[in-house]
Amino acid sequence: MAALLLRTSRGLGACLRVATGCPSPSSCVVAAWSSARWPREGAVAWRTHAQVRHYSSSDKLSIDMDDKTGVAVLKLSNPPVNSLSLELLTELAIGLDKLEMNPSCRGVIMTSAHPHIFSAGLDVSEMMGKPTEHYREFWRAVQEMWLKLYGSSLVTIAAINGSSPAGGCLMAMCCDYRLMADNPKYSIGLNETKLGIVAPFWFRDTMMGVVGTRVTERSLQLGLMYSPAEAVHVGLVDRTVPEETVFEEARTEMARWLKIPDHARQITKSMMRKTTIDHLLAQRDSDISNFANFISKDSIQKSLTAYMQALRQPKK
Numbered sequence: 001m002a003a004l005l006l007r008t009s010r011g012l013g014a015c016l017r018v019a020t021g022c023p024s025p026s027s028c029v030v031a032a033w034s035s036a037r038w039p040r041e042g043a044v045a046w047r048t049h050a051q052v053r054h055y056s057s058s059d060k061l062s063i064d065m066d067d068k069t070g071v072a073v074l075k076l077s078n079p080p081v082n083s084l085s086l087e088l089l090t091e092l093a094i095g096l097d098k099l100e101m102n103p104s105c106r107g108v109i110m111t112s113a114h115p116h117i118f119s120a121g122l123d124v125s126e127m128m129g130k131p132t133e134h135y136r137e138f139w140r141a142v143q144e145m146w147l148k149l150y151g152s153s154l155v156t157i158a159a160i161n162g163s164s165p166a167g168g169c170l171m172a173m174c175c176d177y178r179l180m181a182d183n184p185k186y187s188i189g190l191n192e193t194k195l196g197i198v199a200p201f202w203f204r205d206t207m208m209g210v211v212g213t214r215v216t217e218r219s220l221q222l223g224l225m226y227s228p229a230e231a232v233h234v235g236l237v238d239r240t241v242p243e244e245t246v247f248e249e250a251r252t253e254m255a256r257w258l259k260i261p262d263h264a265r266q267i268t269k270s271m272m273r274k275t276t277i278d279h280l281l282a283q284r285d286s287d288i289s290n291f292a293n294f295i296s297k298d299s300i301q302k303s304l305t306a307y308m309q310a311l312r313q314p315k316k
């Protein structure tokens, strides 16, 4: 059973089942079955070039999987700023799920198709002037993307080739390793308080896992955005590299991680992240209600409107 699990159902939950004994054999069987049926008909457009398979059901995200190296490249492609709309979040969760189920996939490099911006974070327009049901659906999609990325058993490397505020920083922090272009014009951080909103506990926990409690407390309260050099200094980014080499450096870093036997690395990763994941899973519905209530408040809607207006002003 352990060997079967490792090959077929590889989320971090499955890794810990291998270590501790599988409490849910039926879910393991379902995962193996859906893996065998992937890709689902109609859901995915396929092209095959030698050993590189391109699959995507959206023009906002491209995923190229190289069967020979076991490395997939996931590129965000939602102009102008790769904001995380409901559609893109949904595509991300589906794409990550497919990679997780693909037995030849061992690692993912996440990057942006657009120069200068990794991701502007959550699409603010999804959080403004919409009915409560929309906020609930949107927030569930944010949670789902986080669960898939933070809970991935694959090696995940963020090749941060531009600015990465808020939800963009969250995605990067979910990865196992972060490389950032050394361009001082770029910045990264959780700036939620500057929009008058509050990063939820699982954003906080993710950041604490990367930079520790003190830096998280200061960064979150002040909504700090860090230059690439500052981000390395506080441990938010592992290293900066010349802008034109971000992707190649990510590949080299990936090769280093792939030298570690998958099962040992996966179980270790699972041990590190399981408590944080379980915390959200236990409070998923109340977290959605909290978000929907908070974001619907008039005062918060006014704050977001003012922030977006300021963003639209010509830059000095």
Ligand SMILES: CCCC/C=C\CC(=O)SCCNC(=O)CCNC(=O)[C@H](O)C(C)(C)COP(=O)(O)OP(=O)(O)OC[C@H]1O[C@@H](n2cnc3c(N)ncnc32)[C@H](O)[C@@H]1OP(=O)(O)O
Pocket (backbone or CB within 6 Å): 080, 081, 083, 117, 119, 120, 121, 122, 123, 124, 125, 163, 165, 166, 167, 168, 191, 192, 195, 197, 198, 199, 200, 291, 294, 295, 308, 311, 312
């Ligand atoms: C209770 C809630 C808890 C958690 C919630 C939220 C987490 C989040 O992720 S909230 C989103 C926070 N994001 C930001 O604050 C980023 C804001 N954007 C920027 O700082 C800059 O746009 C950026 C540095 C990314 C890029 O700068 P520029 O290249 O100079 O582009 P522009 O600023 O001119 O923007 C172009 C265009 O995009 C619109 N935009 C930018 N960010 C967003 C966004 N996050 N959502 C929606 N739209 C966004 C911007 O308004 C411009 O629009 P137009 O003026 O209509 O062209």
